[in-house]
Amino acid sequence: MxxxxxxxxxxxxxxxxxxxxxxxxxxxxxxxxxxxxxxxxxxxxxxxxxxxxxxxKLVPFSPTAEDGLIAEGETVTVDDEVPAIARLNPDLRDAMRAAEAEAASDGLSFRVMSGWRSVEYQEWLLEDAIELYASEEVARQYVASPDRSTHVTGDGIDIGPTDAQFWLMTNGSRYGICQTYANERWHYELATDPGGVCPEMKSDAAS
Ligand SMILES: [Zn+2]
Structure with missing residues (x-):
């Protein structure tokens, strides 16, 4: 119906x-x-x-390539254009590229472990290190706070592997490149004029 x-x-x-x-x-x-x-x-x-x-703070921060993250297993060279490299101080980037070109003729290649980092990424690394070492004092010897980090200003770069680090320790100063922290043989900055003498290293990032 x-x-x-x-x-x-x-x-x-x-x-x-x-x-x-x-x-x-x-x-x-x-x-x-x-x-x-x-x-x-x-x-x-x-x-x-x-x-x-x-x-x-309610949303947990997770760094991306935009923050300068170089993911584990990712191979980045000083010639790449990812934010970690593109946002470096151009003088440091050019010096590293010139140094790498010479190192390449010795059969070596530089691998960038870390370059420019955002403030948020640096803060995140520091908090992570504080958790790892269970001590802010120890953590700061390895990870500077954002206001002190040369990675945040684009003036610091971490290079591997070991043979590239030793090449830079021996030859970097010809390009003005120096290891600046005694406890970080991977961390380099422009710290002298090309062909100059590198200043005495600081003992660590906290000093
Ligand atoms: Zn570094």
């Missing part, structure tokens, strides 16, 4: 749109609460980034 009573179709539509309104309302509420907290935070701390920091 054909009957036209109780057409139930409009009800779910109403429910769906009511649900949508609720979702929009909740999302708007969360945004409003976050912005309100940020505005209060700005009033208290003075800067927007400090004010929103407690919220961004």
């Amino acid at each position: 054909l009957t036209l009573d109780a057409p139930a179709a409009p009800a779910p539509v109403r429910r769906a749109s009511a649900r949508r309104r609720r979702v929009v309302f909740v999302v708007a509420g969360v945004i409003a609460a976050t912005l309100t907290a940020a505005v209060i935070g700005v009033a208290v701390t003075g800067t927007f980034s400090e004010a929103v920091a407690p919220f961004t």
Whole structure:
């Protein structure tokens, strides 16, 4: 029998749109609460980034190539254009490229372990090291804080393997390249004029 009573179709539509309104309302509420907290935070701390920091901390940071990450197993040379290389101080990059060209004639190649790093990446490395060594004091001997790290400014580069490191220890100064920390034979910076004498190394990144 054909009957036209109780057409139930409009009800779910109403429910769906009511649900949508609720979702929009909740999302708007969360945004409003976050912005309100940020505005209060700005009033208290003075800067927007400090004010929103407690919220961004809720999402765990994970470095990407954009932060200068060179993934484990990835082979990067000083001639590559990834952010870790592209954002280095051009003088350091050019000196490393010139040095590598000469080392190549000795049958060696430089492998970049790390170059430029974002502030967030450096902070993440430091926090990771503090966890690893269970000591902030020990961690800082190997990983500088973002405001001290020459990786963050693009003035430091970590090179491997061992034969390339020894080549740089012997020949780097001809390009102005020096090992700058006694406990990091992989870490190099432009620290003298080409053909000059490298300054005495600091004992570690904390000194
Ligand atoms: Zn380094």
